[in-house]
Amino acid sequence: MPRLTPAKNYPRRVAGLCVFCLTFAYSVASLGQAAILEGERFHPQVGEHGMVATSHYLASQIAHEVLEDGGNAVDAAVTAGFALAVTQPRSGNIGGGGFMLISDEKSDKVIAIDYREKAPAAAYETMFQNEQGEAVSELSRYTHNASGVPGTVAGLAMALDQYGTMTLAEALAPAIQLAEEGFIIPPRFAEGLEQSQDRLKQWESTRKVFYKPDGSLYRPGERFRQPDLAATLKRIAENGPREFYEGETARLITAEMQNHGGLMTAQDLADYQPTIREPVHGNYRGYDVYAMSPPSSGGAHIVQMLNILEGYDIHAMGFNSARTIHVMSEAMKRAYADRAEYLGDTDFVDVPLEGITSKSYAEELHNQIDLDRATPSSEIAAGDPLPYESNETTHFSIADDSGLAVSNTYTINFSYGAGIVVDGAGFLLNNEMDDFSAKPGTPNAYGLIGGEANKIEPEKRMLSSMTPTIVKKDGKNFLVTGSPGGSRIITTTLQVVMNVIDHGMNIQSAVSAPRIHDQWLPDEIRIEDGISPDTIALLEAMGHKVSQQEAMGAAQSILIEDDGTFTGGADPRRSTSSAMGI
Template identity: 70%
Template sequence: MCKGLFRLCVKISTVALSTALLFAQTSFSAAIIEGERMSPIPGKDGMVVTSHFLATESALDVLKNGGNAIDAAVTAAFSLAVTQPRSGNIGGGGFMLISSEKKDDVVAIDYREKAPGKATVDMFLNKDGEADSEVSRYSHLASGVPGTVAGLAMALEKYGTINLEQAMAPAIKLAEEGFIVTPRFSEGLKEKEKMLKKWESSTKVFYKPDGTFYEPGELFVQPDLAATLKRIAKNGVKEFYEGKTAELLVAEMTKHGGLITMEDMKNYSPRIKTPVHGTYRGYDIYSMSPPSSGGAHVIQILNILEGYPIGEYGHNSAKTIHLMAEAMKRAYSDRSQYLGDDDFVEVPLKGIISKKYADSLRQKIDTEKATASKTIAPDKPQPYESDETTHFSIVDKFGNAVSNTYTINFSYGSGIVVEGAGFLLNNEMDDFSAKPGVPNAYGLLGGEANKVEPNKRMLSSMSPTIVKHEGKNFLVTGSPGGSRIITTTLQVIMNVIDHGLNIQSAVAAPRIHHQWLPDELRVEEGLSPDSVKLLEEMGHQVQQKSAMGAIQSIMVKDGMMYGGADPRRSTALAAGL
């Protein structure tokens, strides 16, 4: 598998389903660092960017046939549930932002999973009172009540123009007739063999009858998932939450000691929320509100950085990266204490995204020296109070834009397929704070605000974002990547606004990340060795690690739409009309 930023594979052509494997790949060089810009994909009447080319093609067909961005988004989401089961899902949850230029409005749909009604605050603690990650990640107790089907159906009903059966038709076909296995798909199942083969239901779906692997070029068919999708398409969202599919999920729980009941399923509902809103250098930033921490902290970090002439300091210069890291540390510190489900806790949201609060944090930053994380504690935003995931972005000719991020948490979630239903269960319960002060799988600390409680939504870093300029959609973006989602999204916004990069260059550029604890500045390959040396001299503990995120983005400028698919995902595709 390709590793490191400049050895990642880039898909440069796609073909029809029957020959889907026959796409060319090439690796890209560090030309972006030297000033050469990678070209985005243009379009005038519509643009789709997803992490799998079959989902992109399904959604683009919807736009071609006169559907809007919301229709295409729902189609893409269900198609990803079939073609990219490591993250695409009907057994998980997520967030969707929808912008309408005609209505001059941006709305958010929260379809995050919820804790079962029988969940308890200490359910993931062992007999010694310590957090047991095996239980919170790889058991039936790890699953929250899924929200994806309800969320997508709500989006389609309120803002779409086609019905659920039409939106699901491509996914049903892909599940029933199969699709050609890609190298990434095959490699993922080999990497997760031990986890998936622990369960007979998962082994049946993802491996051949003799237990061997599906190899690139072979056909992968999912009859149980096809049957589930058909039931939902025919009978509507109620089927998933009250019909046979719900019964299969609850039977799976009952058999293996899980908590989700028919009552939990029936009572689940997504909700329409007001997105968080901030400004950055004259642009309006809209992102997801709690229980996502992503939107609040993207805006908080931008507010801090707005006080510096970042463009003058240069793209990925030592000074720019230093200031970004210092701002990131302070945001992630606040995240550990204040963020949670705002139905359960008082989140000082207005304070966190306040310009005045950002001013106070900026004053504590030394522009020449790194601040040790151990000396940084959650600050006080209240005075100003007056977590393998996949993302896709879609824009249509009617002035609509959709930014959607959804997940089952880890790659392949809990690894558990619902027997007879063909889909994976999420392990989102691990996103709660099993024990305050103990890091989760992404190294993030949590506190009382994100403790386990019945029917509560767990905190997330997912940050679907739409940037508008003078009332017009300008940038649609978002990423997977656990704790790195926030900083990945942040950097694409800055790459476009501060550094003037086109969208493909902004997406492909090397990334950095700091999340307060552990106290390390994580970087991808491609940064200048001189910059790394300067950062170390400033006191940063620089660690080069594998690529971060997989951000799928669209920029709208001068009547044209430009798509940027992240080359960190070999199956990603941007396509326009």
């Protein structure tokens, strides 16, 4: 398997780098000082030596300082990942898991770190079904058994140990300070807690972390502190990542499970390990596309859809024209039909990856598409490619001038995951078990149909849509992207790639442009605001059902120009998004 050259073979650009010594003026600043002006944040950001793009300006500022002080892109990514766990607990924290892609121009290798959660050893196929054999969604979403064994701490630590230059304690220092001293609450943070209070206040452990002692809400501009989380992060900094899986934190997780009938055990935590995988690789119009391999479905299907769409002159057809949206929709339907049939954890099932991503199979699917008529989903089934989570997921992209680029997507699935804080540890449990097929053929929370390949099995990783992606041109890092958005992650990432390559957009325009989504079932094209009524009418005349819904994704992205200039695009769909160059 391709592996990057370990970081110890790289010279450190600044000896004795100490993140403890960084100045965290932003963690004690007023809200107005901390926030970047809206008029500046959502214009392309430019850097000569590196770029960070994250969903929270505090994490962006922290990662930016790591790069400025001599750290590499992996150092900055891991530091940002832990900082986001503090500042955006609703979407990604140490109770979850995810995937990281790292591209290194020096070794010409791209590796994928899989730190997706695993099912506990006691998990079984029908655990979320009732006596009648029907799936019960509440069981897989809002209980202790909804949580898979978390992978974030192990995954980020692996990336840092093998490809970074900092110690884990250095990378954790900013997150510890943000948790201990607190940060000023932005409007989005306060709104999320208000909107979710009925669910979150059901648990005493959650109520005492996210609400005031009298049960009232935190408001924008107030300071929010998380002392239990700070203590947890300190233990990990002092004792290493195994503390989370075998130390006091593991004891707290196990106690939480035992007190509420959860299946996860101390042995499940002790046995957890992330793994290095080979990413999916495709080629689109001369660009090399690398994306996450199973148990993510993202890489397989973004390459599959690009292969289908390569047969059309997308640029000539026009950005978001009716004809362009039509062929995108048709490609998306066929990819999601295959996803339902074939995708799962390759440690447990055979996935026909080579077939799904082949140009010849894409040509077969391309030939099925009628340019003037929508194919009803009822007429589409999984093809024969043989031979061979949330909406509140968090994605960030980081690149440096040494040739390293990082694309990372991680999550706890729903907004606030299962809604359950591990008592005494200060972090939320994920509800990623809902990403399994609780009953084959029954849709999950995102309407995605799953089959036998993604059924629940002990120690299996649940299928994901997370799609961290790195595009290279002539061996050089070109585009670093990815997104949150549940089932819309794959199509969001697809459109950022197409906006840059097919439509020649700058990176900010590429991430800000209106998006569409079609996932086979339900049989509809979902669109954001910004698609013209005339275009909608033309699509409906072709036989498409068009549904205008809320914004999709938050694709924090980086484009690296031919002259080595870095440009960053912060997605305006998240008000706290920020890109910063050095």
